[in-house]
Amino acid sequence: xxxxxAAYPLLAQHKQRLTEQTLCDLFAQQxxxxxxxxxxxxxxxxDFSKNRIDDSALAELLRLAEQTGIADKRDAxxxxxxxxxxxxxxxxxxxxxSQDTQPLxxxxxxxxxxxxxxxxxxxxxxxxxxxxxxRGFSGQPIRDVVNIGIGGSFLGPKVVIEGLQxxxxxxxxxxxxxxxxxxDMQETLNRIDPATTLFIVASKSFGTQETxxxxxxxxxxxxxxxxAEADLAKHFVAVTANVxxxxxxxxxxxxxxxxxxxxxxxxxxxSAIGLPIALGVGYQHFCQLLDGxxxxxxxxxxxPLTDNLPVLLGMLGIWYQNFWHARSHGLLCYSYYLRSLVDxxxxxxxxxxxxxxxxxxxxxxxxxxxxxxxGEGCNGQHAYHQLxxxxxxxxPVDFILPLLSHHPEHQAQHRILVANALSQSQxxxxxxxxxxxxxxxxxxxxxxxxxxxxxPHKMVPGNRPSNTLVTDRLTxxxxxxxxxxxxxxxxxxxxxxxxxxFDQWGVELGKQLSDTLLERLQDPGAPADQDSSSNGLIRxxxxxxxx
Ligand SMILES: O=P(O)(O)OC[C@H]1O[C@H](O)[C@H](O)[C@@H](O)[C@@H]1O
Numbered sequence: 001x002x003x004x005x006a007a008y009p010l011l012a013q014h015k016q017r018l019t020e021q022t023l024c025d026l027f028a029q030q031x032x033x034x035x036x037x038x039x040x041x042x043x044x045x046x047d048f049s050k051n052r053i054d055d056s057a058l059a060e061l062l063r064l065a066e067q068t069g070i071a072d073k074r075d076a077x078x079x080x081x082x083x084x085x086x087x088x089x090x091x092x093x094x095x096x097x098s099q100d101t102q103p104l105x106x107x108x109x110x111x112x113x114x115x116x117x118x119x120x121x122x123x124x125x126x127x128x129x130x131x132x133x134x135r136g137f138s139g140q141p142i143r144d145v146v147n148i149g150i151g152g153s154f155l156g157p158k159v160v161i162e163g164l165q166x167x168x169x170x171x172x173x174x175x176x177x178x179x180x181x182x183x184d185m186q187e188t189l190n191r192i193d194p195a196t197t198l199f200i201v202a203s204k205s206f207g208t209q210e211t212x213x214x215x216x217x218x219x220x221x222x223x224x225x226x227x228a229e230a231d232l233a234k235h236f237v238a239v240t241a242n243v244x245x246x247x248x249x250x251x252x253x254x255x256x257x258x259x260x261x262x263x264x265x266x267x268x269x270x271s272a273i274g275l276p277i278a279l280g281v282g283y284q285h286f287c288q289l290l291d292g293x294x295x296x297x298x299x300x301x302x303x304p305l306t307d308n309l310p311v312l313l314g315m316l317g318i319w320y321q322n323f324w325h326a327r328s329h330g331l332l333c334y335s336y337y338l339r340s341l342v343d344x345x346x347x348x349x350x351x352x353x354x355x356x357x358x359x360x361x362x363x364x365x366x367x368x369x370x371x372x373x374x375g376e377g378c379n380g381q382h383a384y385h386q387l388x389x390x391x392x393x394x395x396p397v398d399f400i401l402p403l404l405s406h407h408p409e410h411q412a413q414h415r416i417l418v419a420n421a422l423s424q425s426q427x428x429x430x431x432x433x434x435x436x437x438x439x440x441x442x443x444x445x446x447x448x449x450x451x452x453x454x455x456p457h458k459m460v461p462g463n464r465p466s467n468t469l470v471t472d473r474l475t476x477x478x479x480x481x482x483x484x485x486x487x488x489x490x491x492x493x494x495x496x497x498x499x500x501x502f503d504q505w506g507v508e509l510g511k512q513l514s515d516t517l518l519e520r521l522q523d524p525g526a527p528a529d530q531d532s533s534s535n536g537l538i539r540x541x542x543x544x545x546x547x
Contacts, residue, residue, distance in 0.1 A: 001497070002497060003365070003366060014060055015323040017057075018052050026052070027429075036055070039309055039312065042296040042299050043481050044309065045471070047467065047470070050428070051465045052463075065305055066305060073495045077090075077094070080092050080095070084502035089261050089262055092104070095262075097270050097290035111262070121272070125257075126278050126279060136195045137222075143196040143197075144175060144193070144198070145172055145197075146199045148178075148202065148215050149208075149239075150178040151347060153208075153239075156273065157174075157176070158176050162338075167282065167476060172280055178210065180214070182217070185214050189218070199215070199235055204273075206238070206240040206241075207242070207245065209511070236251050238251045238256045239257045258272065259273065266352065267348075288476035288480070289476040290480060291476075296309070296482075296485050309485055313485065314491075317489065317493055318497075321368075325394060326370065327370065327394075328395055329373075329397070331373075331374035332397050332400065334400065334401040334420070335376075336376060338474070342373065346372045348486060349372045352369070353368055353494055353501055359498055364497065368497045388464065397428070399424065401468065401471075402478075429465075430462045431459075432459060469482070
């Protein structure tokens with residue numbers, strides 16, 4: 001698909017042309033690059049001037065977006081058409097934050113009232129828990145909320161809870177149990193009191209092994225603490241699309257909040273999966289988070305392609321993946337509060353666009369989803385930035401930077417963080433030439449031979465592209481907008497690559513195989529009927545148990 005668009009060969013020519021020019025050349029030719037190549041939307045400014053583009057390459061990239069029919073495809077997404085064609089479902093996460101009151105029909109039913117009543121349920125729960133009316137088995141109010149869930153039922157709420165720590169509700173602490181590794185659960189249980197804990201079992205399917213296993217173990221922990229069967233309901237709520245299974249698990253039907261097939265797991269933090277967010281930072285802040293996402297939705301729908309942040313981010317990603325042969329994309333978050341953002345965006349992007357089959361069922365002959373990696377700045381500077389500066393992989397990155405701290409008494413210290421973010425993108429762009437390095441070494445008193453020996457090791461090639469996204473302050477509104485920005489970036493890229501970003505069949509195989517392997521692990525006398533690597537590892541497990 002991609003290679004058939006008229007813009008494709010022209011972009012390949014632009015790439016050839018721009019290979020000859022460094023980012024510093026481009027900045028010298030266009031001293032107004034920041035002015036030309038920055039855009040503002042929904043609390044965020046995107047500076048994309050430090051990319052290997054000029055006006056004509058950018059125009060061609062946007063023509064490619066246009067040729068893929070991005071505007072129509074976006075409208076189909078928002079209108080609730082079955083864009084997830086392998087599961088014959090719409091993907092209506094945007095409806096969860098919309099204020100539109102026009103009916104939106106899915107399977108013959110208007111989903112607006114469902115969204116509305118679920119929001120009311122979330123609000124009511126917040127009132128009861130924050131107001132101290134909801135009480136545990138011994139009559140004490142709830143102080144700890146433990147979200148048991150994994151994947152989309154974990155990563156989105158976690159990034160928001162961490163991101164909005166300055167807004168946390170004083171009476172509630174939110175914890176997460178995701179991993180089947182019992183250490184995750186036990187370490188959490190060690191920190192909480194059964195009498196004041198509410199568990200949220202968050203699972204769209206209510207069939208995910210890790211979640212159900214952890215939920216059972218937490219129920220047993222409550223029972224062991226003396227909670228009678230009749231009182232368990234005071235300590236459990238569920239969020240799921242499979243109410244029957246939640247009720248069969250033992251959760252009071254009145255305490256089951258709905259999820260729907262038309263919301264993908266990794267797009268679900270805006271639904272009742274966001275309950276821990278509302279409980280952790282307050283319902284009003286949860287609403288502001290949705291407002292921020294809606295502001296980005298409106299921008300995505302209304303702004304021309306040339307001003308459209310998700311389109312620009314998406315197309316720049318295509319530029320590097322498909323024309324400059326990048327394999328990965330880094331997210332460098334200069335905010336402690338955003339330290340887990342990369343985990344969420346990793347699932348969002350890699351589970352959505354990690355596909356090699358197009359919508360027609362054909363293997364694609366171009367690169368699709370990038371490997372997403374990254375972390376928290378400045379910390380990364382003292383770890384993996386070495387590879388960014390001197391390694392031989394072409395790796396575009398996004399810097400994400402709130403300009404102001406939530407701790408004004410430490411503004412001077414925060415300024416150092418800002419300086420580091422800016423200096424890293426500058427260093428990636430400019431590098432350091434042999435002339436500069438020789439001068440420095442000479443000034444330090446090194447002789448010519450020593451300088452010649454050190455020079456290649458100290459040179460920094462530069463010419464490495466980056467985007468910088470800044471906002472004044474990380475608030476519920478700006479965080480919502482940021483998360484929606486990346487959702488739409490992923491969508492734009494999927495449309496250009498012609499793939500379905502809303503299914504995830506690849507994750508099923510491991511789940512299937514693990515059942516058989518679990519049987520072999522449970523039985524020391526099990527036949528060695530797997531491949532020799534698996535048989536060998538099973539043997540080691542049994543041996544370790546014996547020791
Ligand atoms: O919410 P659940 O049904 O428990 O699913 C949890 C997660 O597990 C699945 O295997 C998928 O990879 C994720 O997309 C999903 O979010």
